[in-house]
Amino acid sequence: MRELGGFIMNILKRSILIILAIVMTLSIVGCTTKPEIETPENLEPVEEPENEVVEEPKFEPIVITDHLGREVTIEERPERIVSGYYITSSMLIALGLEDNVVGIEAKANSRPIYSLAAPQLLDLPNVGTAKEFNLEGCIALEPDLVILPIKLKDSVKSLEDLGIKVIAVNPEDMDLLKETIIMIGKATDNEDKANELIAYYDEKISEINKVIDVDNKKKVYLGGNSDFLSTATGKMYQNYMIETAGAINVASEIDDTYWATISYEQLLNYNPDVIIIVPEADYTKEDILNDEKLAPLTAVQNGEIYEMPESFEAWDSPVPSGILGTMWLTSILNEENYSFDTFKEDVADFYNVFYNFSVDKELITK
Amino acid sequence: MSKKSFVQLFLAILILLTVSIISIGIGRYPISIEDIFKIIFNVEVDTTTRMVFFGLRLPRIIMAIIAGIGLSMAGSVYQTIFKNPLATPDIIGVSSGANLGAAVAIIYLSGGTRTIAVAAFVGGIIAVFTAIGLTRLSNYGGISTFVLAGIVIGSITEGLIMMMKFFADPEKQLAAMEFWAMGSFAGITEDKVISIIPYFIIGIATLILLRWQINILSLNDDEGKSLGIPVEMIRFVVIIAATLVVASIVSVTGLIAFIGLIAPHIGRMITKRNDFYTTIFSGLIGGIILVIADCLARSLSSSEIPISILTTFIGAPFLAYLMSRQR
Numbered sequence: 001m002r003e004l005g006g007f008i009m010n011i012l013k014r015s016i017l018i019i020l021a022i023v024m025t026l027s028i029v030g031c032t033t034k035p036e037i038e039t040p041e042n043l044e045p046v047e048e049p050e051n052e053v054v055e056e057p058k059f060e061p062i063v064i065t066d067h068l069g070r071e072v073t074i075e076e077r078p079e080r081i082v083s084g085y086y087i088t089s090s091m092l093i094a095l096g097l098e099d100n101v102v103g104i105e106a107k108a109n110s111r112p113i114y115s116l117a118a119p120q121l122l123d124l125p126n127v128g129t130a131k132e133f134n135l136e137g138c139i140a141l142e143p144d145l146v147i148l149p150i151k152l153k154d155s156v157k158s159l160e161d162l163g164i165k166v167i168a169v170n171p172e173d174m175d176l177l178k179e180t181i182i183m184i185g186k187a188t189d190n191e192d193k194a195n196e197l198i199a200y201y202d203e204k205i206s207e208i209n210k211v212i213d214v215d216n217k218k219k220v221y222l223g224g225n226s227d228f229l230s231t232a233t234g235k236m237y238q239n240y241m242i243e244t245a246g247a248i249n250v251a252s253e254i255d256d257t258y259w260a261t262i263s264y265e266q267l268l269n270y271n272p273d274v275i276i277i278v279p280e281a282d283y284t285k286e287d288i289l290n291d292e293k294l295a296p297l298t299a300v301q302n303g304e305i306y307e308m309p310e311s312f313e314a315w316d317s318p319v320p321s322g323i324l325g326t327m328w329l330t331s332i333l334n335e336e337n338y339s340f341d342t343f344k345e346d347v348a349d350f351y352n353v354f355y356n357f358s359v360d361k362e363l364i365t366k
Numbered sequence: 367m368s369k370k371s372f373v374q375l376f377l378a379i380l381i382l383l384t385v386s387i388i389s390i391g392i393g394r395y396p397i398s399i400e401d402i403f404k405i406i407f408n409v410e411v412d413t414t415t416r417m418v419f420f421g422l423r424l425p426r427i428i429m430a431i432i433a434g435i436g437l438s439m440a441g442s443v444y445q446t447i448f449k450n451p452l453a454t455p456d457i458i459g460v461s462s463g464a465n466l467g468a469a470v471a472i473i474y475l476s477g478g479t480r481t482i483a484v485a486a487f488v489g490g491i492i493a494v495f496t497a498i499g500l501t502r503l504s505n506y507g508g509i510s511t512f513v514l515a516g517i518v519i520g521s522i523t524e525g526l527i528m529m530m531k532f533f534a535d536p537e538k539q540l541a542a543m544e545f546w547a548m549g550s551f552a553g554i555t556e557d558k559v560i561s562i563i564p565y566f567i568i569g570i571a572t573l574i575l576l577r578w579q580i581n582i583l584s585l586n587d588d589e590g591k592s593l594g595i596p597v598e599m600i601r602f603v604v605i606i607a608a609t610l611v612v613a614s615i616v617s618v619t620g621l622i623a624f625i626g627l628i629a630p631h632i633g634r635m636i637t638k639r640n641d642f643y644t645t646i647f648s649g650l651i652g653g654i655i656l657v658i659a660d661c662l663a664r665s666l667s668s669s670e671i672p673i674s675i676l677t678t679f680i681g682a683p684f685l686a687y688l689m690s691r692q693r
Contacts, residue, residue: 110535131536226472226542227479229553233669253668260669261545263552264422266394268414280538283478293421293555296414 064187067150067170067179074165077189078145082138084127084155086111087171087319088147091181093118094197094320094354095190103127103141113313113321117355139164145187173237174201177318197354201323204346205244208330211337212246218333220247221272221299222316224259225281228288229267233260237318238278245329247274264293275299276329279310306332311363312351324350332366340366371643374636378650385654386427389661393423394668425556430660431653432559432566433551433615433622434629438652440608441626442633442645443573447583447604448509455612455626458512458605459519463493464616466523468546469530472539479553482546483617490613493519494605508587512605548672549620551660562614569611576604577642584640623674625652628681635688655680 059077066072082103083089089104090113098118106126108114114121125141128134133155138146139162146159150170159166167187171177178198185194220242224230232238234252236259242249250270254260275288275297285305294300308315308325315325324347331343348359391399395418404411405419437455444453456462467489471482500515527543534540573580579600582590590597616622633648634640659676 107535129536132532225538226545227553251668256669259541261550261552262669263394263664264555265418265664266668266670268418268422269395287478293417296417 059189062186064167064183066167066183067176068153068156068168070156070160070168072165072167072187074145074187076144078143078165078187080141080143080145081188082127082141082143082146084133084138084152085130085147085149085169087177087317088169088180088184089114089121090313091184091320092147092188093121095181095185095188095193096356097188097190100188102143103138105129106132111313112311113319113355116312117351117357135159147184171318173240173318177320177322181320197320200350200354204323204327208244208246208326208338211330211334213334213337214246218247218273219250219270220245220274220276220329220333221250221267221270223275223277223281223283223288225278227261228275228277228281228283229263230259230261232316233257237322238316241316241322241326241329242276244326245333247329247333267294268296271297272299273302274304274306274333276316276332277305277307278316279308279314281307306366309363309365312347312359320354321350328366371637371639375643375647375650378647378654382431382650382653382657385657385661386431389427389657390423392661392665393418394664395422397423421556422554425559426551426554426660426664427657429551429554429559429619430656432562433619434625434651434653434656435649436566436570436611436615437622437626438629438633439570439573439645439649440612441652442630442648443580443604443608444626445630446580446640446645447601448513449584450513451631452627455608456516456520458497458516458609459493459523460490460609460612461616461621462520462523462527463496464490464613465547465621466493466527468620469527469543472542472546473530473534483558486546487613487617490616491609493523494609494613498602498605509601512601545672546620548674549616549622550670550673551619551663552670554618558618562618565610565614569607569609569614572603572607573611573645574642576600576607577645580604580645581641619673621674622656623678624681625655625677628677628685629655631685632681632688635692655684 061073061075064072064074079100080102081092081097081100083092083101084105086105086108089101089108090111092098092101093113098121101121101124103125104121104127106129108122108126125137126134127138127141130149130151133148133152135155135158138155138159143164146164146166148156148166148168150168153168156166156168167183169180169183171180178201181194181197182191185191222232222238222242224232231251231254232249233254233256234249235255235257239249239252250272251260251262277283277285285307288294288305289300289303299305308328312324313319313321315322315328327343327346331338331340344361344364347364348361351357351359391397391402397415397419401411401415402419405416440455441453444455444457445451448457450457464486467485467487468482470489471485475481475485497512497515497519500518501511504511531540531543534543579595582593582595583597583601583604587597612626629652630645630648633644633651636651637644637647655677656673659673659680663671663673663676
C-alpha cells in the first residue's frame with residue numbers, strides 16, 4: 001500500500017510541476033502579448049460609436065504636404081494619434097483632440113500645460129524624445145496618425161514603410177507654426193478650430209501693432225536658459241517675438257541659429273534698456289542685479305529686468321500659446337497702452353477658450 | 367643655464383608680453399588706445415571703461431596666461447613622469463572628473479557659474495584621488511598602474527556623463543554641458559581669477575621646487591631609489607600639485623583641449639631638450655597660444671567661440687609645421 005501511495009504521490013507531484021510549468025509559460029506569453037492586442041480592441045469600439053454619432057459628415061480624404069515636402073493622404077479621420085513633439089502635443093489640446101492622443105513625447109511631466117489642461121496625457125505611454133525615438137513603442141500603440149518633428153526623418157521613413165500615416169512638422173517660427181496648426185487641423189478634420197486659433201493670433205498681432213511705439217523702440221536683451229551670457233540671435237523665434245513687441249533685439253546682428261554665448265564686455269557694449277529672462281532659467285533677476293560687473297547697464301540701473309512666467313508654457317518659443325509671450329513683452333514695454341491687468345485677462349481668456357481651464361492669475365508675473 | 371637657453375626664454379617672455387599687450391586693446395567693449403594710456407597713467411576716465419578694463423579685460427588675459435602656463439606645465443611634467451609623450455593633464459582623470467562635476471552641477475544643482483566651478487573643481491580632485499586609490503589595489507605600484515587607473519576613472523566618468531546627457535533636456539542642459547566641455551573665457555571676472563590664484567601658485571611652486579626630483583622620475587624607478595629618492599612619495603606629491611593646477615583652471619574656464627599636449631611638444635622641439643627648463647619654456651608657449659586663441663575667440667564674431675576650437679586650429683598646424691622641419 002505504501003509503495004502504491006508513494007507511486008501515486010510521485011505522479012501527482014510531477015503532474016503538478018508540469019501544470020505549473022504550463023501555467024507559467026502561458027502567463028508569460030499572456031503578459032507580453034495580451035495587452036498589446038487587447039487594449040486597442042477594447043478602446044476602439046468604445047470610442048468609435050461616440051465619435052460617429054457626434055460628427056455626422058463623412059471624412060473626405062485629404063492630401064497634406066508636410067514640412068519634409070512629403071505628400072500624405074489621410075483617408076479616414078484619425079482616432080488614435082501619437083505626438084512625438086511637445087509643440088504638437090500642446091496643439092492637439094488646443095484643437096480639442098486630447099482624448100484622441102494615445103502616446104506623447106518623453107518627459108511630459110516637465111511641461112506644466114499638460115497637468116493644467118489635459119492631465120490624462122501624463123498617464124499615456126511615451127514614444128521617446130527627438131534624440132531617442134521609441135519606434136517599436138510607437139508602432140505598438142497602433143496609431144492612425146503620428147506627428148513628429150522633422151529631426152526624426154529616419155523614423156518618419158520607417159513608420160511610412162509600415163503603412164502608418166506620419167506628418168513631419170517644423171514649427172520654428174510664427175509662419176511655420178501657423179502652417180503646422182493648419183496641417184494638423186486638416187488632417188484631423190478640425191480645420192475650424194485651427195482657423196479660430198490662427199485668427200486669434202492675427203487679431204492679437206494687429207492689436208499689438210496699434211499699441212507699440214514705433215518711433216521710440218527700446219533695446220531688449222533676452223537672457224538664455226543656462227546663463228545670462230547666452231542670448232537669442234537674429235535668426236531665432238525669440239528675435240521675432242522681441243521685434244513684434246516693438247523693440248530691438250540687441251543681439252540680432254549675431255546670425256547663429258542657436259543660443260549664442262557672449263562676453264560681459266559684449267553685454268556692456270549692447271547696453272540694453274530692458275533685460276528679459278526666459279522661463280525656467282537657471283538664474284534669477286537678483287543674480288543680474290547683484291552682479292557688480294553689470295551695474296553700469298541702463299536696464300540694471302532702472303531695474304528693468306523681467307522674468308517670463310513659467311507656469312504655463314515656454315512663452316518665448318513657438319508653442320501654440322507663444323503669442324502670449326509676445327503680448328507679455330508688449331505689455332511690459334508699453335504698460336501705458338496695454339496694462340498688465342488687461343494682459344492677465346487676455347491670458348485667462350486664451351486658456352479658457354483653447355485649453356479649457358481657468359488660470360490662476362497670481363501665476364502671471366513679470 | 368646656457369646662453370642659448372637664456373635667449374630662448376627671454377624671447378618667449380617677450381612674445382608673451384607683446385601678444386598680451388596687443389590683446390588688451392581688443393574686445394567687444396570699445397576701449398580706445400587713448401583710454402588705455404589714461405588708465406595706465408591714472409588720468410580720469412569713464413567709470414564703466416575703467417571697470418571693463420580692470421574687472422573684465424585684464425582678468426581675462428591674465429586668466430588665459432595662467433591657463434596656458436598651468437595646463438602646459440602640467441602636461442609637460444606628466445609626459446616626463448609617465449615617460450609617455452602622449453600624456454596629457456587628463457591622464458589620471460582630472461579633466462574627466464571636472465567634466466562630470468560640471469555635468470552634475472548643470473543637471474542636478476541647476477547650476478549657476480559658481481556652483482559649476484566648485485563642482486568641477488571637487489570632481490577633478492575626487493577623480494584623481496580615486497585613481498590613486500585604485501593604484502593601491504595593485505601590488506605593482508609602477509606608472510602603468512597609474513595610467514590604467516586613469517583609464518578606468520576616465521571610462522567610468524565618460525559613462526556617467528553619457529547617461530546624464532541622455533537624460534538631459536536637449537535644449538538647455540545638454541547644450542550647457544557641451545559648451546562647458548569646449549571651454550571659454552567669456553565669463554571670466556576678477557573674482558574668479560583671484561579665487562583660483564592660490565591653488566595655481568601652490569601647485570606651480572611645488573612643481574618648481576621638485577624640478578630636480580621630477581627629472582629623476584623620468585628615469586627607471588630603481589635608479590631613482592638608488593639615488594635616494596622616495597620615488598612613490600614624490601610621484602604622489604607631483605600628481606597632487608599638477609591636479610591642483612589643472613582642476614582650479616578648468617573649474618572656471620571649462621575644458622581646454624589639446625594645449626597640455628601640444629605646448630610641451632612645441633617646447634621640446636624648439637629647445638631640443640627634455641628637462642625642467644623645457645617645462646617652463648612649454649608653459650610660456652602655452653600662455654602665448656592661449657592668449658592669441660582667446661583674443662580670436664572674443665573678436666572674430668559677436669558671439670564667443672569656444673576656446674578648444676581655436677586651440678586645436680592654432681596648435682595643430684604649428685605642431686605639424688615643426689614636425690615637418692624635423693628630420
